[in-house]
Amino acid sequence: MSAGVGLVLVAHAGELARGAATVARQMAPEVEIAAVGGFLVDQVETLGTDVGGVLAAVESQLDAGRDVVVLGDLGSALLTAGLVLELLEPERAARVRVAEGPFVEGAVAAAVKAAGGASLEEVTATVTGAASQWSLPAGAGVEPSEPPEQDGAARVVLGNTTGLHARPAALLARLVARFDAKVTVNDAPAESVFELMKLGALGGAELLVSAVGPQAEEAREAVVEAISSGLGEH
Amino acid sequence: MLSVAWALEWMRRSAALVAERRGELSELDRRIGDGDHGENLARGLEAVVTRLEEQPRPQLVGEVLRTAATTLMSTVGGASGPLYGTAFLRASRVCARPELDAQGVVVLLEACLEGVRDRGGALAGDKTMLDAWVPAAEAAARAAESGADPVEVLEAAALAAREGSSATAALAAVRGRASFLGELSIGVADPGAASTALVLEAAHEAALAGARSVA
Numbered sequence: 001m002s003a004g005v006g007l008v009l010v011a012h013a014g015e016l017a018r019g020a021a022t023v024a025r026q027m028a029p030e031v032e033i034a035a036v037g038g039f040l041v042d043q044v045e046t047l048g049t050d051v052g053g054v055l056a057a058v059e060s061q062l063d064a065g066r067d068v069v070v071l072g073d074l075g076s077a078l079l080t081a082g083l084v085l086e087l088l089e090p091e092r093a094a095r096v097r098v099a100e101g102p103f104v105e106g107a108v109a110a111a112v113k114a115a116g117g118a119s120l121e122e123v124t125a126t127v128t129g130a131a132s133q134w135s136l137p138a139g140a141g142v143e144p145s146e147p148p149e150q151d152g153a154a155r156v157v158l159g160n161t162t163g164l165h166a167r168p169a170a171l172l173a174r175l176v177a178r179f180d181a182k183v184t185v186n187d188a189p190a191e192s193v194f195e196l197m198k199l200g201a202l203g204g205a206e207l208l209v210s211a212v213g214p215q216a217e218e219a220r221e222a223v224v225e226a227i228s229s230g231l232g233e234h
Numbered sequence: 235m236l237s238v239a240w241a242l243e244w245m246r247r248s249a250a251l252v253a254e255r256r257g258e259l260s261e262l263d264r265r266i267g268d269g270d271h272g273e274n275l276a277r278g279l280e281a282v283v284t285r286l287e288e289q290p291r292p293q294l295v296g297e298v299l300r301t302a303a304t305t306l307m308s309t310v311g312g313a314s315g316p317l318y319g320t321a322f323l324r325a326s327r328v329c330a331r332p333e334l335d336a337q338g339v340v341v342l343l344e345a346c347l348e349g350v351r352d353r354g355g356a357l358a359g360d361k362t363m364l365d366a367w368v369p370a371a372e373a374a375a376r377a378a379e380s381g382a383d384p385v386e387v388l389e390a391a392a393l394a395a396r397e398g399s400s401a402t403a404a405l406a407a408v409r410g411r412a413s414f415l416g417e418l419s420i421g422v423a424d425p426g427a428a429s430t431a432l433v434l435e436a437a438h439e440a441a442l443a444g445a446r447s448v449a
Contacts, residue, residue, distance in 0.1 A: 038311075039311025041277070047311070048311020048312055048315075049311060050311060051307040051308060051315065051319070052307070074411065075313065075410050076312060076316070076411075079353055082316070082352075083307065083319060086320065086323070
């Protein structure tokens, strides 16, 4: 049985890879995220990607029993990742995916997904899906609209001051992943950090939480409790 | 027939030719890429030559190509490392013999082409090194079919790669970082296609030199 999914972030500069990993880890500290960036020439880091370094990072995650999703910052990082797949034994390569999508957003989305226990395919798909996340939040620049009425839904006031930004959104997404239920917040699927962020909900906003599925009730209660208490913030 | 000695000479001449023209390659790359192609590839090929000198003399053409592949992968940090690395890795798998005849050269070049195509995902006409590899492999196959010897097959391949490389100047890039320039990349040849033409020119020169020394 797989010990979950780990990430390998490949960038042309070490600081870019490490920075993206830091951002992603803040959202999902329990996920193993390796950062491989830059290329050493005579012990000095130059811009580039390192086949050997990526191979070592991927092998180390595989050895620990994890499946691996590799993300790259530019096309040639993906070439490097593709070559690493070719160099692995086929049965090990089958546990690795090269995900195409935006580097930072993809890393964050993948980390949150992996923290929720998602499969290799699900984590890979979320990276690709992250490309569509950079539209403006619905209702940006206009007055927030009233959430629609719904049966079996609960209204709750967002209890922090800074609103539903990245960290609280990630916390919420990870919370709902624990339940066998489909939870929405104002129609946004609560398992998606980016969909939650796109709501543009500010502190004090009233949100409508609904849930369906075997654990709908528990999930809704937990989400309402988390939102009203400010999602770990004040 | 082309021997292991030819393959070794190919790598030495590739390193020398790319080193000599590194400024030109990097200038193309500065205009439509990140400006390091000449330096990167020259350094990588120099490392290939060093590695080949250090190791016991290979018995098979494929062994030379495998060393070239693994060395380029570990010494070239740009896209050309994985691309040339995959090309030579694939070629090494189909050249596990001490000598190549004309058809063997075609098989080698087609394996390189497949490697570049699979790794980069580009199509002919995308303004990439594929635009040199595709005409080279096709010209080599035509030459071998019409009864050319290995030296003539490589001559046909080198000429076709040169023409293919020059023709990339008229194309707009749709792959790699040059694609961010789009139409602005028109007028400058693709650096990867240009280096491919040099590497195949070196293959032909090495074969010519071998033929002369035998004659």
